[in-house]
Amino acid sequence: MTAPANPAKVRGETILAVDNVVKHFPITRGVLLQRQVGAVKAVDGVSFELRRGETLGIVGESGCGKSTLARLLMRLETPTAGRAVLEGRDLFAAKGGELRRLRRNMQMVMQDPYTSLNPRMTVGDIIGEPFEIHPDAAPKGSKQKRVRELLDVVGLNPEHINRYPHQFSGGQRQRIGIARALALRPEIIVCDEPVSALDVSIQAQVINLLEQLQDEFGLSYIFIAHDLSVVRHISDRVAVMYLGRIVEIGTENEIYERATHPYTQALLSAVPVPDPDARENRNMIRLTGDVPSPADPPSGCHFRTRCWKAQEICATQDPATVPRAADPHPSACHFAELRPVA
Amino acid sequence: MSDFETVAATEDQSARRGVSGEPGTPAATQRPRSLAGDAWRDLRRKPVFWISLVLVVLVAAMAAVPSLFTANDPRDCLLSRQHAGPSGGAIFGYDFQGCDTYARAVYGARASLLVGAFSALLTGVIALVVGMVAGFFGGWVDAVLSRVIDIVLGIPLLLAAIVLLKRVSTASDNVRLLAVIFVLAVLGWTTAARVVRSSVITAKEQDYVAAARMLGAGNGRIMWRHILPNALAPAIVVLTIALGSFIAAEATLSFLGIGLKAPTISWGIEIDAGRVHMRESATPLVVPSVFLALTVLAFIMLGDAIRDAFDPKLR
């Protein structure tokens, strides 16, 4: 298999531009005659750019909308509003053949290696399915050969092409899922919590594989995870989501060393560090309360109900995710400032 | 307890690409095993499966080649042998008409099994189509089809069968056989359709269906390759059990005189005839009843055994 990256394509140029995407799930009452009584604002105006060859990490706690965002990008859900420009076309407006063609350029690795593979299909059928759907992706008769190559690429034994998913461990299944995502030689792979279902000793193997494949094929990753340590390890840039919005976005260094949004600061301070000596001198920000329901988010800044800096302006005025005086990376806080070093 | 269901580690044999990886071999001796293969290994160990299978095969052979089981002609009836005891090949003696009770029960298998099998087949087709469409497309399609299922489910089988079959009461034997099959299927597909619908809904939500969609697969491919295979196993189980109850329903209809009629031979007709003269001799009633009961039981047990084998909770 040769790298799909066209030498003419420049590393660092924008490959995917997501502009103000919104997804509201209607809340309905009644069985036959349904009427809408509200909406869960799962994704509430998210914009970002993905650059060629980079890994954009997206972190946030459950319910922040990061998985819905992934499903929107993969067109598994239809967005309520917004645009996503891929290859000069609006991914969200594409239909039929055009959508099928765009899909070839963007694939996903899913979280659960146990439900993402059809238990009734052999590994060969699973990894070969992309070629059946897109017959022009592999010359006639070469499907079997391509599947074996893919198995080899992800570090599995090509001889196991006729086995069924339940004969593999979780980590191996995740490799099968990665092989399937690679089959059409996409430029972008969305990884939705790709290692969170795996054992600690297996996680590193899969992370290393993803990094290696990125170098080899010039892939761009959108890496969605709740584990901040994993995201820091793999990402070039990081976006932090809270209640359907990106509250802060910047380079890995800007987010992890110079975060200006209070939520990012709290999130980072809560991550347990595998170092008993750090126990006493850690300066943890303890958030109180729970994440509010996305069906009824607070007015103004969504984070203000749990924020120790909240003032009146936070309830009335929605802070934009723009560069702040404290640090030049975008942060959605009226009182953005660097956290004093403890 | 999935806590110990880890996969065997073998020597790291393909650390190509520096992916100091998990080895590709789950276990050196393992061969490809499909879910059906696993279910079969499970079934093989169950006596209930074998007993019911033997019974089903016996009845099927009886229906196909009844002369293998008896040398006597069931239509060779002599009033002079009325309620006579066993003699010759007639191991259970003779009935009121002087016919061989055992031979008539053997020949009755064909009509019963034909009705059962074809009703189940037709039921399966209706159930798969309705259940698949309702479950896959959801929304108002599902709402409408689900109400249709509710309505059909609410129709009392016997009453509707009496009304419908009245129209063919004078028709030929074959037409009546078809009519019984049709009526049973039209009234009996609802349970299977519900089962199919719910397994389609479950399968539709699976990540692997989303994965296929992300690859660009269309509805047809998703239904055919990913959803149908996962909805088929529960449907087959329900249909096997339904087959048994269709045979019983045919007997009931024939017993009531609205299903098959003499000169067709079926267990229901025999039971009805035997009932009239029960006081004089019980064997003409008991023998077809036992045949019927064993056959129905065999199909229900078979369906149960298959269901257990396919139950993912036990895997």
Next chain:
Amino acid sequence: MTHAAVRPTPASPTPPGGHLLEVRDLHIEFRTGEGVAKVINGVSYHLDAGETLAVLGESGSGKSVTAQAIMGILDTPPAVIRSGEIRYQGRDLLTLPEEQRRQVRGKEIAIIFQDALSALNPTFPVGWQIGETLRQREGMSRADARARVVELMDLVRIPGAAGRLGDYPHQFSGGMRQRVMIAMALAMNPKVLIADEPTTALDVTVQAQIMDLLADLRRDLDMAMILITHDLGVVAGVADRIAVMYAGRIVEHADVRSLYRAPAHPYTKGLLESIPRLDVRGQALSTIRGLPPNLMRIPSGCPFHPRCPYAQQVCVDVVPHDLVLDDGRTSACHFAQEVRDDSAR
């Protein structure tokens, strides 16, 4: 495996009255249609009053099964306890009649699980569920039980406790449900609290709250705690001692600080090197090759040898005993000293 080597550790020398809780040479099998899985293969550990012991392991290591054996909630069959002792205040729980065993369960030793949603009954209000044990086992009146439930819910810092007695589990967030579980576990004032992956299903900010709460409760109520987890970060935050499990054995046992500073078992060392760290930039992740063993076919000698970079012929042939290092820690590795010296570098 000799227990003699395991017992004395510097963190807690054997007190005169013996340990509060002690597991000795426990062997447990699971008998299934597929074969016999050796889930626990000679596990020994102990717990003294007021301390926190972390039991660390991946899925299949046997960390939860040991806890279930202590609680007496193992499903038998398929589980079979082949041999061993579980001594609580000197009495062997495994030989105790069920009636007395039930007295220990909940009253002396309580457990909380990872999945609070499935551990709570969705059809009853949480107040009623917390109070159930109080009414049934303590014979409290409704009013007394109610007062105690409010007290317990305050203790686990559920805001507005008195007003939430009638709420159902689904009306609580994940973190709040875990607090409800903790309140239930504390209802009978247990002396030992087993927390089985208590924060695995929770978000990081909520995880921090729950771990804080558990640490505070352990100190305030003077309980001893066994924390079962796969998360090296969580362990570092609260534990005094740590027992690392692999393939149904304890492979390393040490006080937390020395273990993190210089692991003396290749498995522990591999784990620590394979996790990405928030506080370290640009590290290369080393990996442990291969997979955890199939417990129906545990490798000969040291069960870790097929994955171990230190493995020699002796590891294939001889099961390593717990080696007591000069600082009193133990490691079930033939090359424990060497591994530790490598780690310390």
